[in-house]
Amino acid sequence: MxxxxxxxxxxxxxxxxxxxxxxxxxxxxxxxxxxxxxxxxxxxxxxxxxxxxxxxxxxxxxxxxxxxxxxxxxxxxxxxxxxxxxxxLGGIGYHPSLLPRHRGIAAVEWTIKEGDPIAGGSIYHLADRMDAGAIAAQDWVFVKKGETARELWERALAPLGLRLLGEVIDYGKAFKTLPAKPQDEQFATKAPSLPGSKH
Structure with missing residues:
Protein backbone atom coordinates (compact mmCIF):
# COMPACT_ATOMS: atom_id res chain seq x y z
CA MET A 1 0.00 0.00 0.00
CA LEU A 89 -8.91 5.01 -0.28
CA GLY A 90 -9.07 8.74 0.53
CA GLY A 91 -7.55 9.84 3.81
CA ILE A 92 -7.64 9.01 7.51
CA GLY A 93 -6.51 10.80 10.62
CA TYR A 94 -6.36 10.20 14.36
CA HIS A 95 -8.39 12.33 16.74
CA PRO A 96 -7.77 11.92 20.49
CA SER A 97 -11.42 11.72 21.55
CA LEU A 98 -14.41 9.44 21.17
CA LEU A 99 -15.82 11.25 18.16
CA PRO A 100 -18.26 12.91 17.71
CA ARG A 101 -17.46 14.16 21.24
CA HIS A 102 -14.77 16.87 21.48
CA ARG A 103 -14.34 17.76 17.82
CA GLY A 104 -11.65 20.38 17.45
CA ILE A 105 -8.06 21.27 18.14
CA ALA A 106 -8.06 20.89 21.96
CA ALA A 107 -9.82 17.54 22.43
CA VAL A 108 -7.51 16.25 25.18
CA GLU A 109 -7.68 19.53 27.11
CA TRP A 110 -11.48 19.50 26.95
CA THR A 111 -11.56 15.87 28.11
CA ILE A 112 -9.72 17.00 31.28
CA LYS A 113 -11.61 20.31 31.63
CA GLU A 114 -14.99 18.54 31.49
CA GLY A 115 -13.89 15.87 33.98
CA ASP A 116 -14.59 12.99 31.58
CA PRO A 117 -13.89 9.69 33.38
CA ILE A 118 -13.01 8.03 30.09
CA ALA A 119 -11.21 9.32 27.04
CA GLY A 120 -10.59 7.72 23.73
CA GLY A 121 -9.29 7.89 20.24
CA SER A 122 -10.87 7.69 16.82
CA ILE A 123 -9.45 6.94 13.40
CA TYR A 124 -11.75 8.87 11.10
CA HIS A 125 -12.09 9.46 7.37
CA LEU A 126 -10.96 12.93 6.36
CA ALA A 127 -13.93 14.97 5.14
CA ASP A 128 -14.82 18.56 4.31
CA ARG A 129 -15.94 19.27 7.87
CA MET A 130 -13.31 19.13 10.59
CA ASP A 131 -13.31 15.81 12.49
CA ALA A 132 -16.75 14.91 11.07
CA GLY A 133 -15.92 12.01 8.73
CA ALA A 134 -16.99 8.40 9.23
CA ILE A 135 -15.21 6.38 11.94
CA ALA A 136 -12.83 3.61 10.85
CA ALA A 137 -11.81 2.51 14.37
CA GLN A 138 -12.31 3.63 17.93
CA ASP A 139 -11.23 2.62 21.44
CA TRP A 140 -11.29 4.12 24.92
CA VAL A 141 -9.12 4.46 28.01
CA PHE A 142 -9.72 5.50 31.62
CA VAL A 143 -8.58 8.96 32.70
CA LYS A 144 -6.47 8.97 35.89
CA LYS A 145 -7.55 11.36 38.65
CA GLY A 146 -5.49 14.55 38.57
CA GLU A 147 -3.94 13.76 35.18
CA THR A 148 -3.04 16.69 32.90
CA ALA A 149 -3.87 16.74 29.18
CA ARG A 150 -0.20 16.17 28.30
CA GLU A 151 0.09 13.23 30.73
CA LEU A 152 -3.09 11.64 29.35
CA TRP A 153 -1.85 12.12 25.77
CA GLU A 154 1.59 10.65 26.45
CA ARG A 155 0.46 7.79 28.72
CA ALA A 156 -2.57 6.58 26.82
CA LEU A 157 -3.87 8.51 23.83
CA ALA A 158 -0.74 8.71 21.64
CA PRO A 159 -0.02 4.94 21.95
CA LEU A 160 -3.72 4.23 21.35
CA GLY A 161 -3.64 6.32 18.16
CA LEU A 162 -0.62 4.47 16.79
CA ARG A 163 -2.21 1.08 17.54
CA LEU A 164 -5.54 2.01 15.92
CA LEU A 165 -3.84 3.52 12.85
CA GLY A 166 -1.82 0.34 12.44
CA GLU A 167 -4.96 -1.82 12.71
CA VAL A 168 -6.84 0.27 10.12
CA ILE A 169 -3.89 0.17 7.72
CA ASP A 170 -3.57 -3.61 8.11
CA TYR A 171 -7.31 -3.91 7.41
CA GLY A 172 -6.91 -1.75 4.30
CA LYS A 173 -4.03 -3.89 3.06
CA ALA A 174 -6.01 -7.11 3.60
CA PHE A 175 -9.42 -6.00 2.29
CA LYS A 176 -8.56 -3.09 -0.09
CA THR A 177 -11.17 -0.98 1.69
CA LEU A 178 -11.56 0.72 5.08
CA PRO A 179 -14.30 0.45 7.71
CA ALA A 180 -16.58 3.50 7.80
CA LYS A 181 -19.33 4.10 10.37
CA PRO A 182 -21.05 7.50 10.20
CA GLN A 183 -20.80 9.71 13.28
CA ASP A 184 -24.01 10.37 15.20
CA GLU A 185 -24.38 14.15 14.99
CA GLN A 186 -26.69 14.37 18.00
CA PHE A 187 -23.69 13.65 20.27
CA ALA A 188 -21.27 16.10 18.64
CA THR A 189 -19.50 18.58 20.94
CA LYS A 190 -16.87 21.18 20.13
CA ALA A 191 -13.35 21.37 21.58
CA PRO A 192 -12.05 24.77 20.46
CA SER A 193 -8.56 25.96 21.32
CA LEU A 194 -8.07 26.99 24.95
CA PRO A 195 -5.74 29.76 26.17
CA GLY A 196 -2.34 28.21 26.86
CA SER A 197 -3.20 25.07 24.87
CA LYS A 198 -0.10 23.29 23.60
CA HIS A 199 -1.62 22.04 20.31
Whole structure:
Protein backbone atom coordinates (compact mmCIF):
# COMPACT_ATOMS: atom_id res chain seq x y z
CA MET A 1 0.00 0.00 0.00
CA UNK A 2 1.36 3.44 -0.99
CA UNK A 3 0.88 6.14 1.64
CA UNK A 4 1.42 9.90 1.69
CA UNK A 5 1.88 11.01 5.31
CA UNK A 6 0.86 14.58 6.21
CA UNK A 7 1.99 15.68 9.63
CA UNK A 8 4.40 17.27 12.06
CA UNK A 9 6.23 17.02 15.34
CA UNK A 10 6.76 14.03 17.58
CA UNK A 11 3.49 12.25 16.73
CA UNK A 12 4.31 12.61 13.03
CA UNK A 13 7.67 10.92 13.60
CA UNK A 14 6.23 8.07 15.71
CA UNK A 15 3.54 7.56 13.05
CA UNK A 16 6.24 7.40 10.36
CA UNK A 17 8.10 4.75 12.40
CA UNK A 18 4.89 2.75 12.95
CA UNK A 19 4.09 2.83 9.21
CA UNK A 20 7.58 1.57 8.38
CA UNK A 21 6.94 -1.42 10.69
CA UNK A 22 3.68 -2.20 8.85
CA UNK A 23 5.40 -2.86 5.53
CA UNK A 24 3.66 -0.11 3.57
CA UNK A 25 5.40 2.14 1.07
CA UNK A 26 5.64 5.73 2.31
CA UNK A 27 5.90 7.57 -0.99
CA UNK A 28 5.96 11.13 0.35
CA UNK A 29 5.88 13.20 3.53
CA UNK A 30 3.97 16.50 3.44
CA UNK A 31 4.82 19.08 6.13
CA UNK A 32 3.85 22.70 6.80
CA UNK A 33 7.42 23.53 7.84
CA UNK A 34 10.53 22.17 6.11
CA UNK A 35 12.48 22.39 9.38
CA UNK A 36 10.00 20.20 11.27
CA UNK A 37 11.37 17.07 12.96
CA UNK A 38 9.11 14.89 10.75
CA UNK A 39 10.79 16.36 7.65
CA UNK A 40 14.22 15.57 9.13
CA UNK A 41 13.16 11.99 9.98
CA UNK A 42 11.78 11.47 6.45
CA UNK A 43 14.97 12.74 4.83
CA UNK A 44 17.02 10.41 7.06
CA UNK A 45 15.00 7.49 5.62
CA UNK A 46 15.33 8.77 2.04
CA UNK A 47 11.63 9.66 1.74
CA UNK A 48 10.62 12.62 -0.42
CA UNK A 49 9.50 15.70 1.54
CA UNK A 50 7.11 18.35 0.21
CA UNK A 51 6.40 21.58 2.09
CA UNK A 52 2.81 22.84 1.78
CA UNK A 53 2.42 26.10 -0.14
CA UNK A 54 -0.37 27.03 2.30
CA UNK A 55 0.16 25.78 5.90
CA UNK A 56 -3.62 25.49 6.35
CA UNK A 57 -4.35 23.42 3.22
CA UNK A 58 -3.01 20.31 1.49
CA UNK A 59 -3.62 20.39 -2.27
CA UNK A 60 -3.90 17.56 -4.78
CA UNK A 61 -0.51 18.50 -6.29
CA UNK A 62 1.15 17.91 -2.91
CA UNK A 63 -0.04 14.29 -2.71
CA UNK A 64 2.35 11.80 -4.33
CA UNK A 65 1.17 10.21 -7.60
CA UNK A 66 -0.01 6.64 -7.02
CA UNK A 67 -0.94 7.29 -3.38
CA UNK A 68 -3.58 4.81 -2.18
CA UNK A 69 -4.13 6.33 1.27
CA UNK A 70 -3.39 9.70 2.88
CA UNK A 71 -2.59 9.52 6.60
CA UNK A 72 -2.47 12.64 8.78
CA UNK A 73 -0.56 12.78 12.07
CA UNK A 74 -0.55 16.02 14.06
CA UNK A 75 -1.49 18.08 11.03
CA UNK A 76 -3.71 21.13 11.46
CA UNK A 77 -4.12 21.58 7.70
CA UNK A 78 -7.29 20.67 5.85
CA UNK A 79 -6.76 18.06 3.15
CA UNK A 80 -8.72 19.36 0.16
CA UNK A 81 -11.48 17.35 -1.54
CA UNK A 82 -9.30 17.26 -4.66
CA UNK A 83 -6.36 15.87 -2.67
CA UNK A 84 -8.56 13.15 -1.12
CA UNK A 85 -9.85 12.24 -4.59
CA UNK A 86 -6.28 11.52 -5.75
CA UNK A 87 -5.92 8.64 -3.25
CA UNK A 88 -7.90 5.46 -3.95
CA LEU A 89 -8.91 5.01 -0.28
CA GLY A 90 -9.07 8.74 0.53
CA GLY A 91 -7.55 9.84 3.81
CA ILE A 92 -7.64 9.01 7.51
CA GLY A 93 -6.51 10.80 10.62
CA TYR A 94 -6.36 10.20 14.36
CA HIS A 95 -8.39 12.33 16.74
CA PRO A 96 -7.77 11.92 20.49
CA SER A 97 -11.42 11.72 21.55
CA LEU A 98 -14.41 9.44 21.17
CA LEU A 99 -15.82 11.25 18.16
CA PRO A 100 -18.26 12.91 17.71
CA ARG A 101 -17.46 14.16 21.24
CA HIS A 102 -14.77 16.87 21.48
CA ARG A 103 -14.34 17.76 17.82
CA GLY A 104 -11.65 20.38 17.45
CA ILE A 105 -8.06 21.27 18.14
CA ALA A 106 -8.06 20.89 21.96
CA ALA A 107 -9.82 17.54 22.43
CA VAL A 108 -7.51 16.25 25.18
CA GLU A 109 -7.68 19.53 27.11
CA TRP A 110 -11.48 19.50 26.95
CA THR A 111 -11.56 15.87 28.11
CA ILE A 112 -9.72 17.00 31.28
CA LYS A 113 -11.61 20.31 31.63
CA GLU A 114 -14.99 18.54 31.49
CA GLY A 115 -13.89 15.87 33.98
CA ASP A 116 -14.59 12.99 31.58
CA PRO A 117 -13.89 9.69 33.38
CA ILE A 118 -13.01 8.03 30.09
CA ALA A 119 -11.21 9.32 27.04
CA GLY A 120 -10.59 7.72 23.73
CA GLY A 121 -9.29 7.89 20.24
CA SER A 122 -10.87 7.69 16.82
CA ILE A 123 -9.45 6.94 13.40
CA TYR A 124 -11.75 8.87 11.10
CA HIS A 125 -12.09 9.46 7.37
CA LEU A 126 -10.96 12.93 6.36
CA ALA A 127 -13.93 14.97 5.14
CA ASP A 128 -14.82 18.56 4.31
CA ARG A 129 -15.94 19.27 7.87
CA MET A 130 -13.31 19.13 10.59
CA ASP A 131 -13.31 15.81 12.49
CA ALA A 132 -16.75 14.91 11.07
CA GLY A 133 -15.92 12.01 8.73
CA ALA A 134 -16.99 8.40 9.23
CA ILE A 135 -15.21 6.38 11.94
CA ALA A 136 -12.83 3.61 10.85
CA ALA A 137 -11.81 2.51 14.37
CA GLN A 138 -12.31 3.63 17.93
CA ASP A 139 -11.23 2.62 21.44
CA TRP A 140 -11.29 4.12 24.92
CA VAL A 141 -9.12 4.46 28.01
CA PHE A 142 -9.72 5.50 31.62
CA VAL A 143 -8.58 8.96 32.70
CA LYS A 144 -6.47 8.97 35.89
CA LYS A 145 -7.55 11.36 38.65
CA GLY A 146 -5.49 14.55 38.57
CA GLU A 147 -3.94 13.76 35.18
CA THR A 148 -3.04 16.69 32.90
CA ALA A 149 -3.87 16.74 29.18
CA ARG A 150 -0.20 16.17 28.30
CA GLU A 151 0.09 13.23 30.73
CA LEU A 152 -3.09 11.64 29.35
CA TRP A 153 -1.85 12.12 25.77
CA GLU A 154 1.59 10.65 26.45
CA ARG A 155 0.46 7.79 28.72
CA ALA A 156 -2.57 6.58 26.82
CA LEU A 157 -3.87 8.51 23.83
CA ALA A 158 -0.74 8.71 21.64
CA PRO A 159 -0.02 4.94 21.95
CA LEU A 160 -3.72 4.23 21.35
CA GLY A 161 -3.64 6.32 18.16
CA LEU A 162 -0.62 4.47 16.79
CA ARG A 163 -2.21 1.08 17.54
CA LEU A 164 -5.54 2.01 15.92
CA LEU A 165 -3.84 3.52 12.85
CA GLY A 166 -1.82 0.34 12.44
CA GLU A 167 -4.96 -1.82 12.71
CA VAL A 168 -6.84 0.27 10.12
CA ILE A 169 -3.89 0.17 7.72
CA ASP A 170 -3.57 -3.61 8.11
CA TYR A 171 -7.31 -3.91 7.41
CA GLY A 172 -6.91 -1.75 4.30
CA LYS A 173 -4.03 -3.89 3.06
CA ALA A 174 -6.01 -7.11 3.60
CA PHE A 175 -9.42 -6.00 2.29
CA LYS A 176 -8.56 -3.09 -0.09
CA THR A 177 -11.17 -0.98 1.69
CA LEU A 178 -11.56 0.72 5.08
CA PRO A 179 -14.30 0.45 7.71
CA ALA A 180 -16.58 3.50 7.80
CA LYS A 181 -19.33 4.10 10.37
CA PRO A 182 -21.05 7.50 10.20
CA GLN A 183 -20.80 9.71 13.28
CA ASP A 184 -24.01 10.37 15.20
CA GLU A 185 -24.38 14.15 14.99
CA GLN A 186 -26.69 14.37 18.00
CA PHE A 187 -23.69 13.65 20.27
CA ALA A 188 -21.27 16.10 18.64
CA THR A 189 -19.50 18.58 20.94
CA LYS A 190 -16.87 21.18 20.13
CA ALA A 191 -13.35 21.37 21.58
CA PRO A 192 -12.05 24.77 20.46
CA SER A 193 -8.56 25.96 21.32
CA LEU A 194 -8.07 26.99 24.95
CA PRO A 195 -5.74 29.76 26.17
CA GLY A 196 -2.34 28.21 26.86
CA SER A 197 -3.20 25.07 24.87
CA LYS A 198 -0.10 23.29 23.60
CA HIS A 199 -1.62 22.04 20.31
Missing amino acids: KITLVGSRHFGVTTLNMLREHAVEIVRIVVHDGEDRLAAAARAHGIEVVVQADPKLVTAAEIAPGTELIVTAHSHARVSKEALAVAR
